[in-house]
Amino acid sequence: MRTGIWLIGARGSVAVTSIVGAAALRARLVAPTGCVTELPQLRGPALPGWSELVFGGHDIVTTPVLKKADALAAAGVLPGRLVVALADELAAVEQELRPLPAGDTQAATARRISADLRGFRDRNALDRVVVVNVSTTEPAAAPHPAHAGLAELTAALAGPAPVLPPSALAAYAAFTAGCSFIDFTPSTGARLPALAELARARAVPYAGNDGKTGETLVKSVLAPMFALRNLRVRSWSGLNLLGGGDGANLADPAANAAKVSSKQRVLGDALGYQPEGTSRIDYVAEIGDFKTAWDLITFEGFLGTGMRMEFSWHGCDSALAAPLVLDLARLTAAAHRAGRSGPLAELGFFFKDPLGDGPSALAEQWATLAAFTAGLAS
Amino acid sequence: MRTGIWLIGARGSVAVTSIVGAAALRARLVAPTGCVTELPQLRGPALPGWSELVFGGHDIVTTPVLKKADALAAAGVLPGRLVVALADELAAVEQELRPLPAGDTQAATARRISADLRGFRDRNALDRVVVVNVSTTEPAAAPHPAHAGLAELTAALAGPAPVLPPSALAAYAAFTAGCSFIDFTPSTGARLPALAELARARAVPYAGNDGKTGETLVKSVLAPMFALRNLRVRSWSGLNLLGGGDGANLADPAANAAKVSSKQRVLGDALGYQPEGTSRIDYVAEIGDFKTAWDLITFEGFLGTGMRMEFSWHGCDSALAAPLVLDLARLTAAAHRAGRSGPLAELGFFFKDPLGDGPSALAEQWATLAAFTAGLAS
Amino acid sequence: MRTGIWLIGARGSVAVTSIVGAAALRARLVAPTGCVTELPQLRGPALPGWSELVFGGHDIVTTPVLKKADALAAAGVLPGRLVVALADELAAVEQELRPLPAGDTQAATARRISADLRGFRDRNALDRVVVVNVSTTEPAAAPHPAHAGLAELTAALAGPAPVLPPSALAAYAAFTAGCSFIDFTPSTGARLPALAELARARAVPYAGNDGKTGETLVKSVLAPMFALRNLRVRSWSGLNLLGGGDGANLADPAANAAKVSSKQRVLGDALGYQPEGTSRIDYVAEIGDFKTAWDLITFEGFLGTGMRMEFSWHGCDSALAAPLVLDLARLTAAAHRAGRSGPLAELGFFFKDPLGDGPSALAEQWATLAAFTAGLAS
Amino acid sequence: MRTGIWLIGARGSVAVTSIVGAAALRARLVAPTGCVTELPQLRGPALPGWSELVFGGHDIVTTPVLKKADALAAAGVLPGRLVVALADELAAVEQELRPLPAGDTQAATARRISADLRGFRDRNALDRVVVVNVSTTEPAAAPHPAHAGLAELTAALAGPAPVLPPSALAAYAAFTAGCSFIDFTPSTGARLPALAELARARAVPYAGNDGKTGETLVKSVLAPMFALRNLRVRSWSGLNLLGGGDGANLADPAANAAKVSSKQRVLGDALGYQPEGTSRIDYVAEIGDFKTAWDLITFEGFLGTGMRMEFSWHGCDSALAAPLVLDLARLTAAAHRAGRSGPLAELGFFFKDPLGDGPSALAEQWATLAAFTAGLAS
Ligand SMILES: NC(=O)c1ccc[n+]([C@@H]2O[C@H](COP(=O)([O-])OP(=O)(O)OC[C@H]3O[C@@H](n4cnc5c(N)ncnc54)[C@H](O)[C@@H]3O)[C@@H](O)[C@H]2O)c1
Ligand SMILES: NC(=O)c1ccc[n+]([C@@H]2O[C@H](COP(=O)([O-])OP(=O)(O)OC[C@H]3O[C@@H](n4cnc5c(N)ncnc54)[C@H](O)[C@@H]3O)[C@@H](O)[C@H]2O)c1
Ligand SMILES: NC(=O)c1ccc[n+]([C@@H]2O[C@H](COP(=O)([O-])OP(=O)(O)OC[C@H]3O[C@@H](n4cnc5c(N)ncnc54)[C@H](O)[C@@H]3O)[C@@H](O)[C@H]2O)c1
Ligand SMILES: NC(=O)c1ccc[n+]([C@@H]2O[C@H](COP(=O)([O-])OP(=O)(O)OC[C@H]3O[C@@H](n4cnc5c(N)ncnc54)[C@H](O)[C@@H]3O)[C@@H](O)[C@H]2O)c1
Ligand code: NA
Ligand code: NA
Structure with a gap:
């Protein structure tokens, strides 16, 4: 099964x-x-193989993939020897990247995005294409009446005012x-009716949504450990320090x-109640891609005794995210082939804020x- | 179902x-x-209720239960107001505690232990009695040929030389x-053929064995989190600092x-391989019952990128252990009534080193x- | 030397x-x-003895000292047995506490504060009185032209509009x-010309200003350790989690x-440059007076090698602050007697943001x- | 001032x-x-400049300096670009390294070591040579009567049995x-009479002795912070996890x-009393040169309130040690020129266990x- 992976944000850290x-x-x-x-429990012929994956994508910047890969190697995210060894493959991907199109209306923009997707599929003789959004996180979008139904949306997109945030427009064009x-x-x-x-x-x-790679993982x-032991979490506070493009945003x-x-x-x-405390994110340029998160959990045990746990997580965000992007693309392509449509609530394992009620x-x-996954194989 | 809980080490921190x-x-x-x-998933009428539990036990020291309870309150393990409010109940338990018997042979000692158990059961009109070992951890026992079969063991116990460590003798007498x-x-x-x-x-x-209350929990x-994400744990090292009787031992x-x-x-x-590193335990008297454990985990992600996680656990050991002792006693009594015998591998949730292959x-x-637990109810 | 300590915020945690x-x-x-x-290097007859200290103060709430002391004992800040043993002494202090006065103009208010101070001094035959502000932290005050000189200030205080924040009015009245x-x-x-x-x-x-008790200490x-080793601090980020009255504010x-x-x-x-990073404060009611601060420091060593340090500080803020309040009062009273006036830059040891250029x-x-201190003794 | 630095252990991590x-x-x-x-407070013409330093040394292994430098670069201890740029300089140092000599008696060995030192000095027209021991840590040496005086030692060295551990023999030969x-x-x-x-x-x-680079720093x-605040440290426990050659040893x-x-x-x-607790060192090969140390400090404040502090130090040992080796060599050479002899207690800043009573x-x-340092300049 030749499978295309079209990355929105294709020149970013996770994508590259x-x-x-x-x-x-x-x-x-x-x-x-x-x-x-x-993993033995998931692998199998239902999923496209590594040699069956073809990459393309959109971005709003023009940094060459090779240059970005070099920068990631310099930052310790991936080994420089791979970039050297795979220069030809990266050059081939470069040929499949396109600037994010812009039309007069969002309908026009969506048509051009769709055209890029079809061109990619045809050029590469792909069985199917998975579009993956790994672009910069957007601010929460303003609600709009046209989000409620497809007919209203189609009408509104043809008008002059923007109706959808870029991520939703990408989903529209993909579908x-x-x-x-x-x-x-x-x-x-895709989270709109x-x-x-x-x-x-x-x-x-x-x-979707939002890959679960670090503190949330x-x-x-x-x-659940506290819940299964009937220990009451009193507060859970966290601080995430990170640099890189994601941190800056x-x-x-x-x-x-x-x-x-x-x-x-x-x-x-997981707990059935919301404990006190918040999880903060601070941008610290010098920390780069190697995020440090610290969490303090205070909890109550038998007879009201107070206790505490702290952890620090020092993870390379892009190295944690990238294999999940590949996993998700393989699973979603296989689900598509197996005739599944609509939200894949079964993929909640991968997300901070999964679709559906899993x-x-x-x-x-x-x-x-x-x-x-077993169901896809049968 | 009136249920007796007979504690070996009945004057220790976990017991009290x-x-x-x-x-x-x-x-x-x-x-x-x-x-x-x-918890809603487990509770139910199959288990003895709180008012159906009766306590007794053996110890080798004579500190009154009330005095130990006061010491635990002073150390912040439990609220002093409970000790005041429950003084009568504690005095009643005091009446059911006995010095650990000693006979000329281990067979004689076991007979006396069994006699204490039967007396406790009869005196209190108990449906059944669960013996719980919460006494001081023993050094690993020397192997002995008589451990291999009941006939050999019975013969050897009658001899002058000790054959079983105290915990095994207690199991023998209980059975x-x-x-x-x-x-x-x-x-x-009970871990002998x-x-x-x-x-x-x-x-x-x-x-059994060994309640899972802190770092191991x-x-x-x-x-499993690292395993499910196919992240390779390179090293896992830990240090446990604790005082109290358990720490001293x-x-x-x-x-x-x-x-x-x-x-x-x-x-x-959980990982399928043993990562580098050891877990140490150090005695620090001043830390008392509030153990601090620190663990460092180094792991490898996509493309070989190295990452790390640290945690500190600051838990009150006795407050974590005591409710599990009650849980285990309730579950084991119910299993006994339901006709279960032999090792309860299904209770692995509670133990560091569970019996069986769970x-x-x-x-x-x-x-x-x-x-x-659902099976016990039906 | 009978010394009065007049606490602004006398019913708060630090004060009590x-x-x-x-x-x-x-x-x-x-x-x-x-x-x-x-400490041996500082103690001596130049400082008032413990039996020479007399307490009084203002507050805007009316919680009795004894009740507040009980609450502090329940929270583990101080031992309950002291509150019981010292009930009479606390009742005596209660007699010397007054509601914060309020006049029609700030000049009138200041006169009443001064009158309370003189009354306290006379009633108790005190050699001198030190006023200590341990009340709720104010928002940064709006600048006002009358802050520039005493004549202007005196004139403005007589007007209807407030010119000084409460802490500065307290300093005015004290002086x-x-x-x-x-x-x-x-x-x-007192930080106004x-x-x-x-x-x-x-x-x-x-x-002044701002007692240095935890993370800043x-x-x-x-x-200085990094500076003396010529290691370059790249970032220093922190999170302070605390509850209590101070945290709420x-x-x-x-x-x-x-x-x-x-x-x-x-x-x-200390470093000669400002590293990246901020220090945050979050209110977590359940953490109470036992603040937890976590700091991450990333730094650069020889040949540009990046390294890191983390610390967690779990301190009882009021227990750290209270002895410093007593130290400061003793030292300031002694300095007063020794004829010192104006800002005591030499007390920078005690403060986060010391007066002067020390x-x-x-x-x-x-x-x-x-x-x-040696100079005061001679 | 042309200054030779002769490294014992010249092919190790710190040396290279x-x-x-x-x-x-x-x-x-x-x-x-x-x-x-x-640093501005120390730098000056009394110290030899970077271009006046010449390196030589002994080791018992033969790994080329360039190969070791490459390995250090691969491990992230130093930037690979430096190794490439400085290949000629490293080759020149390689010419000045010698296998550790061995004679029939320790006296003979010492003569050969001294001969190597004199050859190095003459060949390179050096004003003076500083011998620096950065070789593998030895087990504590057995006491020997001949350690007490020079005459006894000279006599014993001529005998067949070894009298001095290698580090002391190196000091003997250097002197x-x-x-x-x-x-x-x-x-x-040199710590023998x-x-x-x-x-x-x-x-x-x-x-000497023992460079102070991480946890001890x-x-x-x-x-001293706890001491100056009159806070009582109850326990101080630590665990150091490290790999590399030093860790293995x-x-x-x-x-x-x-x-x-x-x-x-x-x-x-620093405290005037020894708090409870120990500092452990564990070898974890995978951690390599980037040591992680964790310390837990429990302390007591005002009115007996217990508090705690934890820190984790994640430092590159060789990168922390190497600049201090250079500092010590510059300072010791300057002291030698200034006519200083015997133990330099004033260099305690650099050591875990300094000579003298500083x-x-x-x-x-x-x-x-x-x-x-100021004294050396005058
Ligand atoms: N790395 C992780 O662990 C992780 C986990 C969960 C979510 N995410 C999310 O993944 C996204 C990518 O993270 P990253 O670290 O690669 O960030 P990045 O800043 O390196 O890359 C984002 C890329 O998106 C491009 N972009 C911005 N707006 C675009 C648009 N409208 N259309 C197309 N491209 C656009 C940018 O030019 C950039 O190249 C972020 O939204 C991040 O929050 C990452
Ligand atoms: N608290 C936890 O979190 C936890 C977790 C797992 C296991 N455990 C184990 O539970 C046991 C009890 O811990 P604790 O903190 O109460 O210790 P403790 O020292 O307070 O109590 C042990 C008691 O056992 C008594 N004892 C010693 N030898 C005995 C014997 N031969 N027969 C009868 N009594 C004997 C002692 O006198 C003492 O009263 C320890 O073995 C500990 O390792 C505790
Ligand atoms: N505890 C520490 O370690 C520490 C360190 C540095 C600074 N501080 C500062 O000390 C102050 C006191 O801290 P706390 O924990 O005792 O707080 P708290 O909230 O327990 O006490 C503050 C008291 O001030 C009173 N107050 C408020 N406004 C007043 C006013 N205008 N006049 C008189 N009284 C007034 C309040 O009613 C309260 O009783 C805070 O400003 C805090 O930031 C504390
Ligand atoms: N790196 C630090 O932060 C630090 C701090 C304090 C002390 N130290 C000490 O510095 C020493 C060197 O550390 P390292 O990390 O470079 O270790 P390393 O193992 O990389 O190097 C030691 C070198 O000494 C050589 N050697 C062993 N015995 C010898 C002998 N008798 N004569 C000559 N050479 C000999 C070895 O072959 C090796 O090349 C260790 O003793 C270590 O404890 C290091
Ligand atoms: Na920590
Ligand atoms: Na930590």
Whole structure:
């Protein structure tokens, strides 16, 4: 199954780490560490192989993929030797990247995005294409009446005023072109009734939101631990320090708010109540891609005794995210082939703020995912 | 179902916290925080109620329960107001405590222990009695040929030389008296072929070993997290600082070794390989019952990128252990009534080093426990 | 030397801990742990003895001292047995507390404050009185032309509009009554040219600002360590989590800003440059008086190698502050007697944001303090 | 002043980082971050310049300097670009390295070592040579009567049995050849009465022991902080996790014991009492040169309130040590020229376990060092 992965934000850190990594896996230069779909419980012929993946994408900047890969190597995100060894493959991907189109109306823009997607599919003889949003996190979008239904939306898009934030326009264009869509960011993406309608109409699946890579991943196993032991969490406070492009953007209060709220949600879900405390994000340029998160949890045990736990997480965000992007693309393509459409709630394992009403504890999300993947194989 | 809980080490911190806590729960002075059997998924009429529990026990020291409870209150382990309010209940338990008997042979000692258990059962009109070992951790026991079968063991116990460590002798006496047995410590307890044979013969269940209350509990959720994300743990090192009676004993190298090995086992089980690193225990008198554990985990992600996580756990050991002692006693009594005998592998959720071949990840242990408990109710 | 300590905010946590502590020291119920003036290098007859201290103060709430002391004991800030043993002494202090006066103009208010101070001094036959501001931190005050000189200020105070924030009005009234003044908070206090003029005119000394008790104390030794080793600090970020009255107030953005800026100043001073990063304060009610601060420092060593340090500080703020309040009062009273007036820059050891141009490294501040104290004795 | 630096252990991590760093400083490829002698308070013409330093040394392995430098670059200890740029300089140093000589008696070995030192000095027209021990830490040496005086030692060295551990033999040979000596390790080095006698006789200075680079450096500022605030440290426990050659050696219990005892000494010195707790060192190969140390400090404040502090230090040991090796060599050469001989107690700033009776607080050690350096200039 030749599968296209079209990256929105294709010249960013997560995107380029994904591109280099997929090429390295195809060339058997590395082990698939961090790839969930390579675990014995999930791997199998239902998923496209590493050599069946083809990359393309949109971005609003023009930094060459090779240059970005070099910068990531200098920052310790990936080994420089891979960039040298895979220069030809990266040059080939470069040929499939396009500037984000802009039309007079959002309808026109969407048509051009769809055209880019179809061109990519045809040029590369792809069975199907998965569009993955790994672009800059947007501020929370303003509500608009046209979000409520597909007919209203179609009408409004033809007008002069913008109706959809870029992530939702990308989902619209993807669905229109018969592509599935994954939102790896906390942006709006496909989360509008009008887009759900469109996805059903075109019989395409979608998944999201916001890849779960660091502090929230840890929360998704620690919070259930407290719950299963009937220990009462009194407060849970955190600070995330990060630089890089994502960090710079999150220094913007509006983007920050979107991200922070998706970071505490897991606590309420797993515990059944919302403990005191907030999770902050601060931009510290010098920390770059190696985010440090610190969390303090105070909790109450038997007879009211107070106790505490602290953790520090020092993770490379792009290295944590990239294999999940590949996993998600493989799973979504396979689901598409298997005839699944609409929201893939079974992929909650990968997200901070999953679509649908699935479990929030990582172990339960895993069980759901394993069953889902087994279903695709049959 | 009137249920006796006979504590070996009945004047120690875990025992007295359990005794105070059960009385407080019966008197509805506290919420059952930390009691797993009070979670909606487990609670139910199959388990003995708080007012059906009666305490007794053996110890080798004579500190009054009330005095120990006062000391625990002064150390912040439990609220002093409970000790005041429950003074009468504690005095009643005091009447049921006995010095650990000693006979000329281990057979004679075991007979006296069994006699104490039968007396306790009769005096209090108990349906059944659960013996729980919460005494000082023993050094690893020397192997002995008589451990291999019940006939050999019975013969050897009648001889002048000691054959069994105290924890195993307690299990022997418990089984002989028709009582179930729980080993909350890493000591030998019931883990000998001869004792397994005896338990089957008497149709009594048993469970163990070593209550999972702190650092190992956290490991049992974090190690699966790394495994499910296909992240490779390179090293996992830890230091546990604790005072109190348990800490003082663990300063002894032999006891320390027994404990340390049960603390790293979960990693190999959950990860499928044993990462570098050890978990140390140091005695620091001034830290008392509020243990501090620190762990450093280094791991490898996509394309070989190295990352790290640290956590500090600052927990009150006795407050974490006591509700589990109550949970285990309730569950084991119910299993006994339901006709279960032999090792209760389904109680692995509670132990660092569980009997049988169950899962090591906390979430899977939970699922197993929930199914087991549901089975008891039907 | 009978010395009065008049506390602005006399019913708050720091104030009541100081009052209980001084009484306990006088009664020889405790050792002077945390009292710098009891170190061999500083102690001596130049300082008023514990039995020579008399307490009074203003507050805007009416919670009895005894009740507040009980609450502090329940929160673990001080031992309940002291409150019981010192009930009579606390009742005596209660008699010397007054509601904060309010007049038609700020001049009238100041007159009443001064009258309270004189009454306290006369009633108790005190040699001198030190006024200590331990009230709620104010938002940064609006500048006003009348702050520039004493004549202008005197004129403006007689007008209907408020000219001074409460902390500065307290300093004004203290100086007018011939009392020295200490600002333990980051509020304006005596830091206005007009008040400096008044202090010189009345020949009274003053000191401030903002007691250095936790994270900033640690910074004042760690930042010099990096500087002396010629290691370049790249970023220094911190999060302070605290509850209690002080925490609740600091949840207010304006008060928070005042505090945060006094917390990072030490870095620029000690390092000679301002590293990236901020120090945040978050209110977490459940954490109460036991503040937890976490700091991450990234730094660069030889040949550009990047390294990092983290620390967590888990301190009881009032227990750290109270002995310093007593130290400061003893030292300021002695300085007053020795004829010192104006800002006591030599007391920088005690403050986050000291008056004058003294050193910011703790060790140098200590040397300065020791020399100053020795000078008072001669 | 042309100054030779003769490294015992010249092919190890600290040695090679020092060699690369000095060459990079001479070539002005890097800033002197981490070099204390480049701070404004210390730098000056009394010290040899970067272009006046010439390197040679002994080792027992034959790994080429260039190969070791490459390995250090791969491990992130130093930038690979420096190794490329300085290949010629490293090749020149390679010419000055010699295998550690071995004679029939220790006297014969010492003669050969001295001959190597004289050859190095003559060949390179050096004004003076500083011998620096950066070789593997030895187990604590067995006492021997001949250590007590120079005459006895001279006689014993001529006998067949070894009398001195290698570090002390190196000091003996250095002094004999008129060279100064620095022990950067916790080994015996010059710390024997017989060697003190020899140093005085030859009028050469020496310094040591055990470079203070990580956890102990932090202790040397935090312990005084607690002391100056009259806070009582109840316990101080630590764990050091490190790999690399030094780590592998410290896995040996005897070497470990030598190191651990020099790590806790600073606490007793700075506090005036020895708090509970120990500092452990564990070998974790995968952690390599980037040591992680974690310390927990529990302390008592006003009215007995218990509090705590934790820190984690994540430092690159060789990058921290190398600039200090250069600093020590420059200072010792300048002291030698200025006519100083015997132990240089004023260099305590650099050592965990300094010679002589100097202060243990870093700030006081700094003041001593600054005065000492100023004295060399005059
Ligand atoms: N790395 C992680 O662990 C992780 C986890 C969850 C979510 N995310 C999200 O993934 C996204 C990418 O992160 P990153 O670190 O690669 O950020 P980045 O800043 O390196 O890359 C973002 C890229 O998006 C491009 N872009 C911006 N607006 C665009 C638009 N309208 N259309 C197309 N491209 C656009 C930018 O030019 C840039 O190249 C962020 O939204 C981040 O919040 C990352
Ligand atoms: N608290 C926890 O979190 C936890 C977790 C797992 C296991 N454990 C284990 O539980 C046990 C109890 O811990 P604790 O903190 O109460 O210790 P403790 O020292 O306070 O109590 C142990 C008691 O056992 C008694 N004892 C010793 N030998 C005995 C014997 N042969 N027969 C009868 N009594 C004997 C002692 O006199 C003492 O009263 C320890 O073995 C500990 O390792 C505790
Ligand atoms: N505890 C520490 O470590 C520390 C360190 C530095 C500074 N401080 C400062 O000390 C002050 C006191 O801290 P706390 O924890 O005792 O706070 P708190 O809230 O317990 O006490 C403050 C008291 O001031 C009173 N008050 C408020 N406005 C007043 C006014 N205008 N006049 C008189 N009284 C007034 C309040 O009613 C309250 O009783 C705060 O400003 C805090 O920022 C504390
Ligand atoms: N790096 C630091 O922060 C630091 C701090 C204090 C002390 N030290 C000490 O510095 C020393 C060097 O550390 P490293 O990390 O470079 O270790 P390393 O293992 O990399 O280097 C030691 C070198 O000494 C050589 N050697 C061993 N025995 C010898 C002998 N008898 N004569 C000559 N050479 C010999 C070894 O072959 C090796 O090349 C260690 O003793 C260490 O404890 C290091
Ligand atoms: Na910590
Ligand atoms: Na930490």
